[in-house]
Each structure stands twice: as C-alpha cells, then as structure tokens.
Amino acid sequence: MLGLITGFALVVTADAEDHPLSPTxxxxxxxxxxxxxxxxxSAASGVAVLYESGVETGQYSAxxxxxxTREAALRELLGNTNIIVRYARSDAVTLQTQPPSIPTRLLKAFVAPRMWPWTYFM
Known part of the structure; x- marks a missing residue:
C-alpha cells in the first residue's frame, strides 16, 4: 500500500544530484x-511525494x-530520519527507508540457530 500525497510515479530514475537546482x-x-x-x-513546493505505508510511522520532521530550493528543503525536513529520497521526475519523489547496513545483514545471515546450550557461528 502506498501513502500518496499527490501524483504517481512508476520508475525511479535518478538522485537529486542529477537534477538542476530548482528555483527557491x-x-x-x-x-x-x-x-x-x-x-x-508538497503544497508549498509542487512536488508529488510518494512513499510506502509505514515509512512515516513514528517519525517527525525537522x-x-x-x-x-525544493531539494534542500526536503533534505532539511527529513533531518535525521532513516529515509532516503529518489527522484522520479523533477516534480515527483519517492521516499524509502534506508536498508540496514551490510554488517548487520551479514551478521544475521551467519548467526546459527540455538540448537545447543551454546551459541556458535558457522
């Protein structure tokens, strides 16, 4: 389920750095x-903001x-959240939560289940 402020985007193609700076x-x-x-x-900038339901849960803006610029304002608004921005067009963005770091994912993949009274690594 997608939370939708305005608009719709099918393909995420580039990051903010690929777009020319918008007027302030x-x-x-x-x-x-x-x-x-x-x-x-979205109302102030005219940018459609799309995100998966739950991305915003428990989060507060700065x-x-x-x-x-629209890009600088969005970066500032998201502050220290774990949300990353992807630009579909100059007037549409999608928001995603940042995936866990690689060490965390690797650790989870290599920790064996507790089959014995002790924990071991494979």
Missing amino acids: VMFDIPKQSLVTALQAY PVRGDL
Whole structure:
C-alpha cells in the first residue's frame, strides 16, 4: 500500500544530484509528524511525494524555514530520519527507508540457530 500525497510515479530514475537546482521557494514548516510535514512540503513546493505505508510511522520532521530550493528543503525536513529520497521526475519523489547496513545483514545471515546450550557461528 502506498501513502500518496499527490501524483504517481512508476520508475525511479535518478538522485537529486542529477537534477538542476530548482528555483527557491519560501518554506515555513514547523517540526511536526512527518506525514503532516510532507503534505505541507508538497503544497508549498509542487512536488508529488510518494512513499510506502509505514515509512512515516513514528517519525517527525525537522523544521524548515526560509527561501530554499525544493531539494534542500526536503533534505532539511527529513533531518535525521532513516529515509532516503529518489527522484522520479523533477516534480515527483519517492521516499524509502534506508536498508540496514551490510554488517548487520551479514551478521544475521551467519548467526546459527540455538540448537545447543551454546551459541556458535558457522
């Protein structure tokens, strides 16, 4: 299920660095629940924001104030969340949670089940 602010994107093609800087927009978004902040961002910037349901759960935005590019404002709004931005078009983004680091995934793959009174690695 996708949480949808506005618009729809089928293919994620590039990162923000691949797009020319957009004109600046005046933002005044206080710290609030991430879903509410993303709605305010979309309304102010004209950028469609798409994300999988649950990405925003329990997350809060950082405040965004000032005359900023759309890209800079979104980076600031997401602050220290574990969310990464992918640009489908210059006016549409998708948000995803950052996957776990490689060491964590490797550790989980190599930890054996507790079949004996002790834990061992294979």
